Amino acid sequence: MLHLIRKLIESCIKLLLAISLTLYSVNASAEDRNAVSNDWLVAFKNEARVSQISEKTIEATLQHAKFLPRVIVLDRSQPEFISPFLTYLDTRVNTQQISQGRQMLQLNESLFVKVEAQYGVPKEILVAFWGMETNYGKNKGNFGLPSALMTLAYEGRRSDFFRSQLLDVMRIVDAGHNHVSAMRGSWAGAMGHMQFMPSTFMLYGVDADQDGRINIWTSLEDAFASAANYLSQVGWRKNEISALEVKLPQGFQYQLAQLNTRKTSDEWTQLGVVAIDNSQLPKQENAAILLPQGWQGPAFMVFSNFDAIMDWNKSVNYALSVNHLANQLKDDLPVLGGEAAEKSVLSYNQLWALQTKLNNLGFDCGEPDGFPGLKTQAAIRAYQATQELPQDGFAGPSLYNRLMKQH
Numbered sequence: 182m183l184h185l186i187r188k189l190i191e192s193c194i195k196l197l198l199a200i201s202l203t204l205y206s207v208n209a210s211a212e213d214r215n216a217v218s219n220d221w222l223v224a225f226k227n228e229a230r231v232s233q234i235s236e237k238t239i240e241a242t243l244q245h246a247k248f249l250p251r252v253i254v255l256d257r258s259q260p261e262f263i264s265p266f267l268t269y270l271d272t273r274v275n276t277q278q279i280s281q282g283r284q285m286l287q288l289n290e291s292l293f294v295k296v297e298a299q300y301g302v303p304k305e306i307l308v309a310f311w312g313m314e315t316n317y318g319k320n321k322g323n324f325g326l327p328s329a330l331m332t333l334a335y336e337g338r339r340s341d342f343f344r345s346q347l348l349d350v351m352r353i354v355d356a357g358h359n360h361v362s363a364m365r366g367s368w369a370g371a372m373g374h375m376q377f378m379p380s381t382f383m384l385y386g387v388d389a390d391q392d393g394r395i396n397i398w399t400s401l402e403d404a405f406a407s408a409a410n411y412l413s414q415v416g417w418r419k420n421e422i423s424a425l426e427v428k429l430p431q432g433f434q435y436q437l438a439q440l441n442t443r444k445t446s447d448e449w450t451q452l453g454v455v456a457i458d459n460s461q462l463p464k465q466e467n468a469a470i471l472l473p474q475g476w477q478g479p480a481f482m483v484f485s486n487f488d489a490i491m492d493w494n495k496s497v498n499y500a501l502s503v504n505h506l507a508n509q510l511k512d513d514l515p516v517l518g519g520e521a522a523e524k525s526v527l528s529y530n531q532l533w534a535l536q537t538k539l540n541n542l543g544f545d546c547g548e549p550d551g552f553p554g555l556k557t558q559a560a561i562r563a564y565q566a567t568q569e570l571p572q573d574g575f576a577g578p579s580l581y582n583r584l585m586k587q588h
Contacts, residue, residue, distance in 0.1 A: 216248055217335040225334070225344070234351045241361045242351050246327040253336055255368045263553070265526055266473035267519055269498045273313060274506045282308050282510045285317050292402060296389075300409035301419030306490075307405050309506035313499070314376040321374065321398070322367035326350050330370050330379075346370050349379035358386075358394045373397030374404035377411075385411035415492040416485060421465055423486035424504040426457040426479055426516060429470070436562055436572035438470040438480070440497070441555075449482065457517050473497055475575030478522035523577045531581055538584045539564060 222243065229239045264272070285308055286293065293304035308317075315321050330350060333343035350370075354361055366372030370379060377386070377397055386395040389406035397404045429438075430453030437452075446462040454470070456462055467485045472478060481501060490500040508514040527535065529551040536549035536557055544560040553561075558574035565572045568583070 217331060221335055225347075228344075229348060229351055232348055232352075234348070235355050238351050238355045238361075242327045242347075242354065243331070246325070246331045248335065249324070249328050249332045249368075252324070252329050252332045252368045256333060256338060263526055263529065263532065264498070265522070265524065266478060266498050266501070267516070267522060268524075268526070270502050270505060270516065273502050274509060278312055278316075278506065279509045281317055282312050282506065285311070286510060289401060289405075292405065296405045296409050300406070300413045300417075302409040302412045302417050303507065303511075305507040305510040306412070306423070306503070307408055308510055309503045310375060310408060310493070311405075312506060313503055314371075315374055318374045318401075321365070321376070322371065323365055324368050326364040326366050326370055326372060326379075327361060329366075329368050333369070343370065346379045349383050353379060353382060356394075358382075358396065359398065363398065374401065375408045377407065381411065382407070385414060411493070412489050415489050417489045418485050421484060421486055422463060423490055423507075424481050424483040424501060425463070426514075426518060427462070427470070427482045428455050428457050428459065428518070429480050430454065434572075435472065435476050436566075436574075438472045438476075438573060439555075439558065440469050440471060440483070443467050443469050446482070454482070471497060471501070472573050472575065473501060474519060474522040475577050476571040476573040477519070478575075479516050479518035523579060525578050527576060527578060527581055532576060535576055535581050535584060536560075538587065542584075542587060 226239055226243065230236070286304060290304075293307065296302070296307065297304050311317055327347070327350060330343050330347040334340050334347050350364055353359060354364065364372065367376065371377065372379070372382070374397060382395065382397065385407055386397065387403060387406040387410050388395045389402040390396075390400055392400075395403055395407065397407055427449075433453065445466050446464060446468050449468055449470070450462055454462065462468075462482065465484045467488075469483050471481045471483055473481070483500075487500060487504065490503050491497070494500065505514075505516065532553060533549045533551040536546040536551075539546045539557070539560045540549070542564065544564045546557045546560045553576040557576065561576060561580065562572040562574045564584070565574075565580075570580075
């Protein structure tokens, strides 16, 4: 049943994306559909020259780059549904994904042992990122990065950011790491086995095989060393875990369960928190409790290494899924809690309405955006306190239905 629901949601999203693309194509001017303005190109080329990028690379990068309307649609589209954590997890960490990951560990064991020894990042974590990002190298993206990034730099929501990414693409080419024609990746500019942005490549890329170029597209040695270097540079701590599932005591103060509330594991133990199997917590500092699907869902304790994963991708669901896949690759540790969690989801429009309602009731969410960020979570907790509800900050269906009845 869950599989069928997921397929239905994916079909709805694809249909909405197709409609959006059609509408955009109809409304866009001929110039928008075919090219960026000449003035923009002249200004960008001058900026590249000032950045000491060679004329040869500038011309090679921009000569065949095209404006891609589909990229703008993807950049501006909002997901119709926000997946519950357990659904998100089930979609991305399934039996096939785990089996393939274990095979990849065996096939590349000597390489992973070498990288782990040098950078201190466990091989299971690297394989988990690899699986989450590109399905072990099978889906690295096929957008021409010059076209995708030029489109986003010209008309995207974050034009300055993508302008800098396009300049870094040129620097990568100038340095001889790849040819323009081979610079392919996602619509947003992520590339290679581990989906590095060009700026991430420039900061953390490693020529591990010492062939004179950093090749994250086809060299597994370079790709994994670069990923491990990135994680180690942003704070990965050797021989520490990133997260584990925990059990919360009766009467736990759920308002403490948020990423920014940190305690030592000993302090959490004093509050009655134990590992899901009732064992003692590991002796680590900087620990937080997360409830990704509300107080009735599973509970996790996260540590400093979880912050390193979040530096890669700011999504809590993503970071927990990386940790879970790594656990499955090593010890076969399923998520045990969450049987009573709310199974249905709020749509993007419902979340927008929830934020609007909270604002109208005096609980400040900021400008509604359809996503349950930290400010929205804080507003929900404040509202829950007035209703004598568990203050978990979770935007679930029961909270939505209760709010919509408020006057």
